[in-house]
Structures are given as C-alpha cells and as structure tokens.
Amino acid sequence: MRKVACIGAGMTLFRRRLKETPKELCWEATRMALDAAKLEMKDIDAVVTGSAPDAFDGVHMKGEYYADGCGGFRKPITRVFTGGGTGVFSPIAAWWHVASGLADIALVVNEEKMSSCYPHAQSVFAHIWDPILDRPLNPNLVWIFAMEMNRYMTVHKIKKEDIARVAVKNKRNAVAHPAAQLADAKITVEDVLNSEVLAWPVQRLDISPPSDGASALILASEDAVKRLKVETPVWFSGVGWCIDSTMWTDRDLYFPRYLAQASQMAYKQAKIDNPRKQIDFAEPYDPFDYKELHHMEGLLLCGKGEAAKLTREGVTERDGDLPTCPSGGLLGVGNPIAATMGTKVGELYWQLSGQAGKRQIPKEIHTGVTNAWGDLMQFSSVVVMRA
Amino acid sequence: MRVAIVGIGLTPFRPSTPEFSWKELMYDAATRAYADADLDPRRDVQSFVTCAEDYWEGFGIFDEFVPDQLGAAMRPTCTVCGDGIQGLAQGAMQIQSGLFDVVAVESHSKASDLLTYPHIVQHALDPILNKPLRGHPNYLGGLEMDAYLRASGNTARDCAAVVAKNRTGALKNPIAAYGAKLTAEEAERSPPQFDPLRTLDQAALADAGVVLVLASERKARQFSANPVWLRGFGWGTDSPNLEARDWTTAKYTEIAAAAAYRMAGITKPEKAFQVAEVEDRFSYKELQHLEAAGLSKKGETAKRLKKGDFAVGGGLAVNPSGGSLGCGYILDASGLHRVAEVALQLRGEAGSRQVHRARNGVAVSWRGLPTATGGVAVLGVGK
Numbered sequence: 001m002r003k004v005a006c007i008g009a010g011m012t013l014f015r016r017r018l019k020e021t022p023k024e025l026c027w028e029a030t031r032m033a034l035d036a037a038k039l040e041m042k043d044i045d046a047v048v049t050g051s052a053p054d055a056f057d058g059v060h061m062k063g064e065y066y067a068d069g070c071g072g073f074r075k076p077i078t079r080v081f082t083g084g085g086t087g088v089f090s091p092i093a094a095w096w097h098v099a100s101g102l103a104d105i106a107l108v109v110n111e112e113k114m115s116s117c118y119p120h121a122q123s124v125f126a127h128i129w130d131p132i133l134d135r136p137l138n139p140n141l142v143w144i145f146a147m148e149m150n151r152y153m154t155v156h157k158i159k160k161e162d163i164a165r166v167a168v169k170n171k172r173n174a175v176a177h178p179a180a181q182l183a184d185a186k187i188t189v190e191d192v193l194n195s196e197v198l199a200w201p202v203q204r205l206d207i208s209p210p211s212d213g214a215s216a217l218i219l220a221s222e223d224a225v226k227r228l229k230v231e232t233p234v235w236f237s238g239v240g241w242c243i244d245s246t247m248w249t250d251r252d253l254y255f256p257r258y259l260a261q262a263s264q265m266a267y268k269q270a271k272i273d274n275p276r277k278q279i280d281f282a283e284p285y286d287p288f289d290y291k292e293l294h295h296m297e298g299l300l301l302c303g304k305g306e307a308a309k310l311t312r313e314g315v316t317e318r319d320g321d322l323p324t325c326p327s328g329g330l331l332g333v334g335n336p337i338a339a340t341m342g343t344k345v346g347e348l349y350w351q352l353s354g355q356a357g358k359r360q361i362p363k364e365i366h367t368g369v370t371n372a373w374g375d376l377m378q379f380s381s382v383v384v385m386r387a
Numbered sequence: 388m389r390v391a392i393v394g395i396g397l398t399p400f401r402p403s404t405p406e407f408s409w410k411e412l413m414y415d416a417a418t419r420a421y422a423d424a425d426l427d428p429r430r431d432v433q434s435f436v437t438c439a440e441d442y443w444e445g446f447g448i449f450d451e452f453v454p455d456q457l458g459a460a461m462r463p464t465c466t467v468c469g470d471g472i473q474g475l476a477q478g479a480m481q482i483q484s485g486l487f488d489v490v491a492v493e494s495h496s497k498a499s500d501l502l503t504y505p506h507i508v509q510h511a512l513d514p515i516l517n518k519p520l521r522g523h524p525n526y527l528g529g530l531e532m533d534a535y536l537r538a539s540g541n542t543a544r545d546c547a548a549v550v551a552k553n554r555t556g557a558l559k560n561p562i563a564a565y566g567a568k569l570t571a572e573e574a575e576r577s578p579p580q581f582d583p584l585r586t587l588d589q590a591a592l593a594d595a596g597v598v599l600v601l602a603s604e605r606k607a608r609q610f611s612a613n614p615v616w617l618r619g620f621g622w623g624t625d626s627p628n629l630e631a632r633d634w635t636t637a638k639y640t641e642i643a644a645a646a647a648y649r650m651a652g653i654t655k656p657e658k659a660f661q662v663a664e665v666e667d668r669f670s671y672k673e674l675q676h677l678e679a680a681g682l683s684k685k686g687e688t689a690k691r692l693k694k695g696d697f698a699v700g701g702g703l704a705v706n707p708s709g710g711s712l713g714c715g716y717i718l719d720a721s722g723l724h725r726v727a728e729v730a731l732q733l734r735g736e737a738g739s740r741q742v743h744r745a746r747n748g749v750a751v752s753w754r755g756l757p758t759a760t761g762g763v764a765v766l767g768v769g770k
Contacts, residue, residue: 001485021515053447060442060511063468064758067627074642077624077760078477079468081441083448089465093477099484102476128447239486243454243464261461375451379464 174332471723557709593715
C-alpha cells in the first residue's frame with residue numbers, strides 16, 4: 001500500500017450558479033486545485049470525478065458530458081457514484097488510483113448543479129424509491145429523514161433544542177468560509193425552532209440548502225510529494241465505506257451501523273483504537289442538523305445518544321476539545337451534494353495543512369476524520385487524514 | 388501485484404426477459420460467478436463494484452439498489468458510472484492497493500425495460516449545442532462510419548463482412564441472442580438507416596447480467612491452480628465535444644491500449660494475442676477498434692478480414708462470442724462480457740467456438756454513443 005497525500009484543493013462559491021454550465025463549474029474548481037498544488041493538467045495521470053444523480057444537471061451520463069471540464073481530455077477518467085456519499089467517496093477512489101501504483105498524481109473533481117432542476121431539486125428524489133414498495137406512497141427525502149430524526153430523538157430522549165444547536169454552530173462557523181451560501185453570524189436556537197415545520201420534527205433551518213458548485217483535490221504518491229517538494233502534504237491514513245440493505249424499512253434508524261462498519265475499516269488502517277482520544281477534529285456529514293450527531297456516534301467519536309450532550313457543552317465548537325464541522329458544513333456552506341467534498345475532505349486538508357485562515361482550529365491538530373452519507377439512508381464513506 | 392479472474396458469471400443474452408426483474412438478473416449472474424469460483428460472497432468477497440448509469444436503470448440513485456442481490460449488504464460497495472472494463476479496473480486497483488483480496492464486479496443490461504432508448508441517448512448530448520438537433524442519435528454512428536471509411540480505405544462491404552462473421556459466429560455461442568445464418572451480401576442489402584450505416588450494421592439491444600470475481604495473486608492460487616491473469620488494463624476518454632474529437636481514429640482506445648500494454652509489458656500487440664473481443668456495437672467499430680488497439684495495421688484490416696484471419700481458426704480470432712452484433716448489445720455490461728468471453732477462451736471452456744491454444748487475449752470496449760470513452764483489458768494464462 002503506497003502512501004497517498006492530498007497536496008492541493010479548490011472549491012467554488014456555493015450558490016445558485018445559473019450562468020455557469022456544469023463543465024465550467026468543474027473547471028473553476030480544477031484550476032483552483034491545480035494552482036494550489038502548482039501543477040498543470042499535463043502533470044495529472046488520472047482523473048476521478050463524483051456527482052450525484054444525472055437528473056440534477058439533466059444530462060444522461062453526465063460524467064462523460066463534463067469530463068473535459070475536469071481536465072479529463074485524452075486521459076483516464078472515471079466517475080464513481082454512491083449517492084450523497086459521493087463527496088467523501090470519490091477521494092477514496094482517487095486514493096486507490098495512487099495507492100495501487102496506477103497513478104502518481106490524481107485529480108478528483110466533484111460537481112453538482114441542482115438549480116437546473118425544475119421546480120425544485122427535490123423532484124429528482126421522486127425517482128430514488130423502490131418502484132413497487134415505496135414509490136406509490138409518494139415519499140420525499142424530508143419525509144423519511146423526519147422519520148429517522150424522530151426515531152433518533154425518541155430512542156435517546158433528545159430535545160429538539162439540542163439538535164438545533166448544531167445548525168446554529170455550523171451556520172456561525174460558515175461565516176469564516178469564503179464559499180458559504182447560508183452563513184449567519186447572528187442565528188439563534190430560537191430562530192431554528194421558530195422556522196416553519198416541513199415534516200415534524202424537521203424544520204426549515206434544520207436543513208442545508210440545495211446549491212450549485214464544484215470542488216477539486218489533488219492526490220499524490222510519496223515519491224511525487226518528495227519530487228514536488230510539497231511543504232504541507234496531508235496524508236490519507238485510512239479509508240472506509242459500507243452499504244446497508246436497500247430495505248431501509250427493515251432496520252432500526254436510530255443508529256447508522258453501516259457508518260460504524262466503514263469507520264472501523266478506516267480506523268484499522270489508521271491504527272486508531274480510541275477515536276475520541278486519537279482524533280483531534282471531525283467533519284461529519286451534516287445535510288440535516290441531527291445528522292451531525294448521528295454521524296458523530298457512527299464515527300464512534302462518542303457513545304450512542306451522547307453527541308447532543310457534547311454539542312450542548314460546547315465540546316464541538318471550533319475552540320472546543322473536539323471541533324466538529326469547523327468549515328460550517330453543509331448547513332452553513334451549502335449542500336451541492338457531491339461537491340461538498342470541499343467542506344469535508346477539503347476542510348481536513350486545509351485545517352491539517354494550516355491553510356484554513358479564519359476557520360483555523362486554535363488548538364494543535366494532527367488527525368481529522370470526515371464522512372459522507374448517501375443512498376437510502378444506507379451508505380457511508382469515511383476518510384481519516386493526518387498532517 | 389497481480390490480479391486474477393477467479394469467477395465468471397454470465398446470464399444468457401435475450402431480447403427481453405419479462406419474467407426477471409433487473410434485480411433477479413443481477414442475482415442470477417452473481418450466483419453463477421460465485422458458484423464458478425466456489426465461494427460464499429458473505430464470507431469471501433470483501434468489496435463489490437457495479438457499473439451502472441441512472442438513466443439506463445430508471446432510478447435517481449441506482450447505487451441504492453445494488454447490495455442485496457449481490458450479497459453485498461454491510462460491505463464496501465460502490466457504483467462506477469462507466470463501462471465494465473472501467474469497473475474491472477477499479478476492482479483491480481482496490482486489490483493492488485492492498486485493501487482487499489477478493490472483489491466482485493457486476494454489470495447488467497435490462498434494456499428491454501427502456502421504452503425510449505433513442506431519447507435517453509439523446510439526453511446524453513450537450514444540452515445547448517447538440518441535443519436541440521434531435522433525431523435518432525445513431526445518426527452519429529452514420530457520420531462517424533462515413534468519416535472512418537473515407538480515412539481508412541475500408542468499405543461498407545468490409546463492414547457487412549464483420550456483420551456476417553459475428554452473426555454466424557454467435558450460432559456457436561449458446562448464450563447469444565442474435566445468431567443467424569447471414570452472408571455479407573445479405574448484410575449489405577439491408578436498408579441504410581443512417582447512411583452509410585445499414586440496419587444490420589447495428590447491434591440490437593439485449594438483456595443480460597455479467598459478474599466477474601477478482602482475486603489477489605495469493606488468494607487466486609487457493610481458488611484455482613491455473614487462474615486467468617489480468618495482466619494489464621487501461622481506459623481513456625477523448626473529447627466529449629462532438630465538434631472537437633477525432634472522428635476517424637478511436638483515440639480513447641489508443642490511450643487505453645497504450646496503458647494496458649505498458650502494464651502487461653506488451654510491445655507488439657499485433658502478435659501478442661490469439662483471441663480478441665472487440666467492441667462492435669456498430670460493424671465499422673470492430674475494424675476501427677482493431678486498428679486503434681494495434682491489433683491490425685491500418686490498411687491491412689480489410690485484407691485480413693477477407694482472408695478469414697479474424698475467424699476462429701485464423702491468426703487472431705476476433706469476437707468468437709459473436710460480439711455485440713451476434714450476442715446483443717448490453718450497454719455498459721458489454722465491456723465486462725468481452726472480458727468474460729476472453730477468460731472463458733483462455734480457460735478452454737468456450738465449447739464449439741473454442742479458439743485453439745489460446746494463451747493470451749485482449750478485450751476492447753467502448754461506452755457507446757455519444758461518448759468517446761473506452762477500455763482495454765489484457766488477459767493471459769500461465770506464468
């Protein structure tokens with residue numbers, strides 16, 4: 001297994017980007033990452049790309065369509081897809097391109113353009129259900145996540161206020177992020193609790209906003225890191241991913257066991273046996289505020305049902321003992337599904353290489369973990385990185 | 388680190404499979420592959436890769452529906468939106484990176500579920516520049532065929548000979564859907580649809596599932612005394628812009644083949660193989676891909692075809708399975724099927740279409756219209 005480092009990252013503004021095509025968004029992020037790593041496309045051996053449903057951009061085989069935007073011209077380029085989990089999964093695919101020896105330097109580009117979808121990106125999710133068992137019920141994502149959130153709150157007797165604290169923390173953290181869409185320095189728990197109910201217990205400010213954007217990373221082998229004299233490489237020390245059964249109605253939603261499995265796979269490689277002690281900060285996937293808590297537990301950063309307490313006590317604040325979503329996460333920076341790679345693996349890179357600017361965690365940090373979550377509440381991808 | 392193919396699972400190709408769902412098709416192919424490798428997926432397979440595209444499947448996020456029927460629940464599993472050889476490469480890299488010893492790669496086609504195939508392909512065109520032109524997208528095949536024939540000197544008659552070779556060859560393949568006693572003259576008389584592309588120059592859609600099980604060298608020895616080795620693989624993409632790409636040469640195949648041959652240590656591809664399974668979704672593509680993969684010199688391809696050099700028993704058996712023209716076109720699973728056929732040939736398990744003394748083989752794939760993406764896999768037996 002060759003050692004693999006991240007040596008550069010780029011991320012576009014997360015917004016409704018009507019003027020840019022998917023190709024242009026890809027190239028904007030690609031160029032930023034190339035500039036950060038002081039490289040050109042000729043230096044890139046292979047490209048990996050990630051994007052969520054084709055239906056968002058409204059193009060069949062969209063990975064082929066925007067390939068040249070990712071610099072994937074007369075090169076090996078592959079698109080991987082694990083639903084919402086793609087944001088942390090495509091870097092894993094790029095990792096195996098380098099770890100296997102196939103590529104010395106690989107580029108990962110993730111893109112999402114949800115605004116081309118009328119009337120709303122949510123309509124794409126009408127087509128993600130089992131056509132016989134689920135579809136006739138006409139469910140949508142807010143509806144099923146409300147069920148999961150409710151189950152989580154019920155099992156652990158967690159109060160809505162404690163969950164709302166996550167949205168407040170992340171939207172405040174996002175104030176320091178230059179790409180942020182929904183940062184709010186003044187937001188309070190009351191604002192979240194007073195926002196309109198969409199499907200109880202989910203309220204509008206519990207959810208991250210749909211968005212358009214792209215992000216890119218450059219991965220390099222140890223040889224390439226030496227050759228390029230990279231000053232602050234950030235190393236991948238563990239990767240993991242896992243999918244649970246399609247039959248989401250058959251499992252207890254209070255705990256993401258697929259994430260626990262994926263974490264254990266990554267921690268084993270990273271030689272981590274006590275995650276809470278050995279991990280300095282985390283970027284769990286937070287499309288909804290309760291998901292940050294759910295994922296902290298799945299990442300084994302605390303016991304089941306304990307994440308809300310850590311949040312209440314301020315442990316997960318940027319200056320806390322376990323800073324969590326210092327980027328501002330999906331709740332604050334925005335949720336262009338696969339492109340959230342920039343606030344997840346990208347944030348790990350920027351924090352561990354000391355380039356996070358105003359978002360920089362004040363304490364000394366060595367190890368970070370991130371995850372993404374997708375499919376029918378069934379898949380998670382995990383990356384552990386070290387400075 | 389070397390990677391071997393230790394399990395092959397193929398369902399029969401059929402124009403439609405009303406009694407099976409796509410899930411059952413996947414299950415069928417997977418159980419055949421696991422039985423072939425003599426393994427239990429819940430115990431022995433560590434990672435699963437599916438090659439699929441949402442619009443082919445009719446889902447928003449097809450990845451959701453992959454695990455159960457493959458035995459992949461609570462395991463590392465992912466979707467590659469690519470051709471079977473791209474998926475195979477991801478599985479092989481997962482093994483070579485040291486993460487896993489055994490990986491299953493799946494791809495399937497339930498094309499009979501598609502009510503509007505041409506419209507879906509149209510939906511893959513650039514939404515601003517090309518899609519508004521409308522029309523059945525196979526016109527792009529007609530345009531490319533015209534450009535290719537002019538540049539290569541090969542003729543429509545040569546393409547008809549490919550059709551005849553593959554359709555009659557498929558009669559010897561028990562899983563082929565479109566085997567037929569057909570002569571080149573008859574193929575040439577079929578009506579032009581996207582001139583010069585005739586009706587019979589185009590492979591018909593089919594349903595089928597393909598699963599291959601890959602293993603690290605250490606594990607492969609436990610499964611088989613003489614496994615089929617994946618000696619090299621590569622894939623590549625030319626420009627997605629119709630206006631910017633090379634219309635006469637399959638650049639993506641050149642890129643993929645160069646990478647695969649480099650990995651396999653092959654310097655003279657035209658002499659390296661006894662069997663080749665080469666993308667033939669359109670008849671001219673077989674000739675174009677043979678040349679781009681360095682399996683036949685430009686200018687000699689038609690001559691060799693006429694001499695019977697690409698038949699079973701010739702110098703290089705090309706598409707002994709019957710290819711897509713004879714078996715049916717199974718979308719992104721086509722590439723994985725080509726690898727499976729080469730592996731069966733190298734094992735000596737190809738029945739009445741067996742290529743004599745096949746030791747080394749190559750599979751060449753293309754993702755179909757409107758892409759300029761394809762892969763190459765080099766397989767061999769023995770040391």
